[in-house]
Amino acid sequence: MSLAIAVALLTGAGTWLLVRGGAVRLILGFILLGHAANLVIIAAGGTDRRVAPIVDGSTPLDAAADPLPQAFVLTAIVITFGVTVYLLGLVARIAKKSPSSELEEEFDSDDEGVGNR
Amino acid sequence: MLAASVALMGAGALIAPLLVRYLGRYTGYPLALIFLISGVLLLIDAPEVMSGATVTESWQWVETFDVEFTLRLNGLSLLFAVLVLGVGVLVLSYAPQYLDPSYEVGRLYTVLTLFAGAMLGLVLAGDLILLVVFWEITTLSSFLLVAGSGTTGVWPAVRALVITGIGGLALVGAVVMLALRTQTTNIEQAIALAPEALTATDIAIIGPLIVIAAFTKSAQLPFHFWLPGAMVAVTPVSAYLHAATLVKAGIYLLLLFSPLFTEVAAWHITLMGIGLATAVFGAFQALRQWDLKSLLAYSTVSQLGTMVALVGVGTSASLAAAALLVAAHALFKATLFMLVGIVDREAGSRNLADLSGLWRAMPITAGLTGLAAMSMAGFPPLVGFVAKEESFYAFLDTPSASWTADQAWLGVAAAAIAVIGAALTLAYSARIFFGAFFGPLTQRNLYEPSWLFLAPAVVPAIAGLVLGVAPWLLNGIIDRTSQDVGFPLVQSDLSLWHGLSVALGLSIIAITLGLIIHFRRESLLRWLGQDTPRSIAPEIFDRIWYATLDLGARVGRTAHSASVGVQLSGVAILLLALTVGGFVLIPGSTDGLGPVLPDVMQPVDVAILILLVPAVILLARARTAIAALVLAGFVGLIISLWLLLLGAPDVALTLLLVEILTVVVAAPVLSRLPAHRGLGSSTRAAVSAVVVGAISGLAVWVFTGRREASSLSDYFLAEAEGLTGGTNVVNTILVDFRGLDTLGEITVLFAAALGLLAAGVITVKGRGEGVLGQGEQAVLRVGSRVIIPLLLIAAAVLFWRGHDEPGGGFIAGLVAGSALAVAGISGVHVRLPRPRVILALGLGIALASGVLGQVLGGTFLEPFKFDVPVLGSLTTSLIFDLGVFLVVVGLVRTALQRLDGLDSDTEEDEHHHDPDPVRVLP
Incomplete structure (x- = not known):
């Protein structure tokens, strides 16, 4: 239930930011949705077992958390970082091309260009 | 062989x-x-x-x-x-x-x-x-x-x-x-x-x-x-x-x-019908061409039609004739193409309108063309004649095929059409020869080409003559071929002279008719009209082609919108429709789910939520980019704390490092941006947010926390150490069990970094301009002398122990990346290979370790354990993890360099005299 609430909150806020529009909101919204997706995957593994899956003998195996979702989430986080960095690059490029005050409009008109292609 | x-x-x-x-x-x-x-x-x-x-x-x-x-x-x-x-x-x-x-x-x-x-x-x-x-x-x-x-x-x-x-x-x-x-x-x-x-x-x-x-x-x-x-x-x-x-x-x-x-009449009728139609159509088209290559192309279409029709007849004799025609056609058509090429080179044109009387200048070329054209036209004593006789015989004999009901008219009709095709073939063959080589010589300075140029055309032309005179040479292969396509072995008796047979009579009719067509070509074409047999197929093809492209564009347009908001709220609506539709249309879709397990929610979660909820709400309402970024970092920290409490130390550590690096990388970019105003409709945003949030939360609540550990979880926990020698199960999944997945993931990172590199230098800040003021930098610079080596040692330790305890390539790469970030912020210059070198090295090492697995054990990325003195048991997956490490470092370095102007390339900065360089790698 706790993860469900967190996921609802994070996807809600992420969607809000994305739909409001604007380059910065887009990046922040993307980051929040990334958190939400990671929590969904962790939740899928079950959160009733919460001992780290290190099998050095001291861990009771039936209490260990599911390691597979953890592996997925770990790489997902790094990929989110990669994509965030890339998005930032795009934003920075647009910012450099046009006066900063027009950034948001610039971002939207660029988008329109794609739509009409 | x-x-x-x-x-x-x-x-x-x-x-x-x-x-x-x-x-x-x-x-x-x-x-x-x-x-x-x-x-x-x-x-x-x-x-x-x-x-x-x-x-x-x-x-x-x-x-x-x-x-x-x-x-x-x-x-x-x-x-x-x-x-x-x-x-x-x-x-x-x-x-x-x-x-x-x-x-x-x-x-x-x-x-x-x-x-x-x-x-x-x-x-x-x-x-x-x-x-x-x-x-x-x-x-x-x-x-x-x-x-x-x-x-x-x-x-x-x-x-x-x-x-x-x-x-x-x-x-x-x-x-x-x-x-x-x-x-x-x-x-x-x-x-x-x-x-x-x-x-x-x-x-x-x-x-x-x-x-x-x-x-x-x-x-x-x-x-x-x-x-x-x-x-x-x-x-x-x-x-x-x-x-x-x-x-x-x-x-x-x-x-x-x-x-x-064999017994399917539709197959035979289709092949014979289309084949003969193509044979006659192609021959007519060939007759009206002026460009010799087009003429030969339509002639090929026509001859292929005859072959298809012969396969369609479906008797031992017809398949033998088809095989013979395949061989004969290859010989004369390749010759003719090569000779047309020679004429084109020597006379500068391959258009019949420009060519005339060439035999006076190029008698050998003319002779060879005549030989090949005669074979195509089916004149004795060339192999084309033998093939034509055999096909006439085979067409006449159609009623003996098992799929027909002895309909004699079928054979007569097929043979008659074949004769028309043969007559037209003779007419256009004659036209090539007489059109290009006879008449007055209009061009000067034309010579026979060199023997080297002619020789490749001589061989098949002569072969066509030899096989025409002695067709029995082909008996064996033709018999074997028709046997291979399902007929009992019969002894063919290919021969130039079969006595006074019906096929010979048809040959004579075809030749006579062909000569008449040749000399009456103009009036025949006029009678047919210029457009009659002209195919509309190409136009239909083009129309379908453009209609398809148009349809694609129209479908695509529905998904495009000028505003991100409009596009994304479509996703929200779809999600709502799927969920509501799913619950309504599939009754009992959640019946199999058990009750929520007792320990899924624990008191500590409440504490986390108390921190998380206000942070996220503040973030969504933040008015400046920097405030939002700080809040985003805070949200990340809370979640990584939570992950640690949920028993995922590796994930928590990764997220923590990523959050730090994101703030470092994003701060200079975002600080330059204005306070952001909401652009889209806030009502639409609010509705979308509530719908998506509620459905996601509901889905997590309904579908998770209701079953015991999965069988995969049990498998990994029980087998990981035995199979891989590592005790950190998460890391063994990354580098041993699911190495190919990880390889794909670092390729994504590699691509993201390349994207940044390809975008050119996009630093927002000017050169040499740090994030901090001079005074602050000086303080940090002193501190960094301690911090950077410590971070690098930490990275090395985390990397080394990753297989057994929290750590590994991803985490070590991020820690080393943090060291680069510290160096960048404090203005310390780090000597490292350029980012693209690090990235390529990383991906290369990861791939090489995959190949190593292939060589040592037979499957790509299969890890192997070695016992090394002093160091203990080592595994080749450590090499793979090194590749992961390098790709991550390369990505961080790219981001720092391109986005923040920190940590710039050594080559570019050779002249830039840095007072305090720290040598990180030899």
């Missing part, structure tokens, strides 16, 4: 670009030698084949589907293979003389050799899947060769690719169906099992698919138009692919599969 022969052709394609570097257009000669050797290797097995055996070589290929790499040589494949390699030798020794010195020959020779290898593989393939693979390679290489002839070639090449590509898909369909029904992909077994395994419905599906595959490849109505279009390719390509070999692949396919359809 079948595999050796095919492999040699593959090797030829590989070394062709190298040879071209040294030999240029003369590369054709060594390649011709390779073709010749390949042919000799094949002929080693020929005596065995001729004595009735089938030579087979087989290797395991795709074990899971029981697919074998089987090559087999029987009479049918021997006939085609000899044509592929024989004509190949001729065309490749012709090309060096024909090609312009300035022509870009690298691609031509490489693709031509690749094509020949694929064509050889196609006719030798003993497995259905292998057949399809080689079939597709021939399609693609034909496309490349036609498109390679410059901008004029692109559209014809696209048409040809689409048409023959459709045929390729049809072949895949037929092959899959056949393999599924007969439970084997071996061609011989599949054909042998087919009568029992295939129902009438199966036949009704497989038959049309094979017909489409063959008709598109062999340019039958209504798909014929790609072939004349393909004539924009250079003449050696036209002579080889579009006359002698590629277009015969369809005939080969029909011959190969005809045993499946």
Whole structure:
């Protein structure tokens, strides 16, 4: 239930930011949705077992958390970082091309260009 | 030696670009030698084949589907293979003389050799899947060769690719169906099992698919138009692919599969009907061409039609005649193409309107053209005549086929149409010869070409004469071929003179009629009208093509919008519809779910939520970019704390580091941006947010926390240490169990970094301008002397212990990246290879460790354990993890450099005198 609430909150806020529009909101919204997706995957593994899956003998195996979702989430986080960095690059490029005050409009008109292609 | 022969052709394609570097257009000669050797290797097995055996070589290929790499040589494949390699030798020794010195020959020779290898593989393939693979390679290489002839070639090449590509898909369909029904992909077994395994419905599906595959490849109505279009390719390509070999692949396919359809009247009627129609149509079109290459192209369409019709007759004699015509056609058509190329080179034109009286200047060329044209026209004593006689006989004998009910009219009708086709063929053959070589000589300074140029055309022209005089030389191979396509062995008796037979009478009628047509050509065409047989197929093709593109654009437009908001709220609506629809339409869809397990929610979660909820709400309402960024970092920290509490220390550590680095990288970019205003409608945003949030939360609540540990979880926990020697199960999953996944993931990181690099220097800040002021930097610089080495040591330790305890390549890479960030912020210069070098090294090492696994154990990325003194047990997955580490470091460095202007390239900064460089790597 706790993860469900967190996921609802994070996807809600992420969607809000994305739909409001604007380059910065887009990046922040993307980051929040990334958190939400990671929590969904962790939740899928079950959160009733919460001992780290290190099998050095001291861990009771039936209490260990599911390691597979953890592996997925770990790489997902790094990929989110990669994509965030890339998005930032795009934003920075647009910012450099046009006066900063027009950034948001610039971002939207660029988008329109794609739509009409 | 079948595999050796095919492999040699593959090797030829590989070394062709190298040879071209040294030999240029003369590369054709060594390649011709390779073709010749390949042919000799094949002929080693020929005596065995001729004595009735089938030579087979087989290797395991795709074990899971029981697919074998089987090559087999029987009479049918021997006939085609000899044509592929024989004509190949001729065309490749012709090309060096024909090609312009300035022509870009690298691609031509490489693709031509690749094509020949694929064509050889196609006719030798003993497995259905292998057949399809080689079939597709021939399609693609034909496309490349036609498109390679410059901008004029692109559209014809696209048409040809689409048409023959459709045929390729049809072949895949037929092959899959056949393999599924007969439970084997071996061609011989599949054909042998087919009568029992295939129902009438199966036949009704497989038959049309094979017909489409063959008709598109062999340019039958209504798909014929790609072939004349393909004539924009250079003449050696036209002579080889579009006359002698590629277009015969369809005939080969029909011959190969005809045993499946012996009793299916529809198959025979389709083949005979379309084949004869194409034969007459193509011949008429050839008659009205002025460009000699177009004329020959339509002539090829016509001759292919005759071959298809002969396969359609379905008697032993008709299949023998088809095989004979395949051989005869390859000989005279390749000759004619090469000679037209020579005329084109010498006289500067291949248009009949410009050519006249050439025999006075080029008597040998004229003589050879006459010989080949006579063979095409079916004059005795050339092999074309024998083939024509045999086909007349076969058409007349149609009623003896088992699928007919002794309808005598069928044979008469087929023979009559064939006679008309033959008469038209004679007329356009005569036109080539008389049109170009007779009449007054209008051009000056024309000479016979060199013998080197002529020789490749002499060989097949003379062969056509020899085989015409002594056709019995072909008895053995023709008999064997018709036996291979499912008929009991009969002794053919090919001969120039059969006495006063009906076929001879038909020949005489055809020749007389043909001569009349030749001399009355103008009035005949006028009577037919200019437009009558003109095909509308190309226009229909173009219309469908553009309509498809248009449809795609229209469908795509519905998903596009000027505003991100509008696009994304569509996703929200879809999500809502799916969820509500799912619950409503599928009653009881959640019945199987148990109650939520007791420990899923624990008190500590409440504490986390108390921190998280206000942070996220503040973030969503933040008015400045920097405030939002700080809040985003805070949210990340809370979640990583939570992950630690949930028993995921590796994930928590990763997220923590990523959050820090994101703030470092993003702060300089975002701080330059204005306070952001909401642009889209806030109502729409609020509704979307509530819908998406509520549904996601509901889905998590309904679908998770209701079952015990998964069997995969148990498996990994129980087996990880035993199988990999590592105790950190998460890390063993990353580098040992699911290494291929991880390889894919670091490739994504690699691509993201490349994207940044490709975007050019996009630093927002000016050079040398740090994030901090001079004073603050000085303080940090002192501190960094301690911090950076500590971080690097931490990275090394985390990397080393990753297999057993929290750590590993990802985390170590992020820690090392943090060290770079500290260095960047404090203005300390770090000497490192350039980001793209680090990235490439990382991905290269990861791939190399995969190959190492392949070499050591047989599967890609399979890890191996070694016992090393002092260090203890090591595994090769550590090498893979090193690749991961480097890619992550490369990504962080790229981001710092490109986004923040920190940590710039050493090369660029050689002159920039940094007071305090820290040497990080040797």
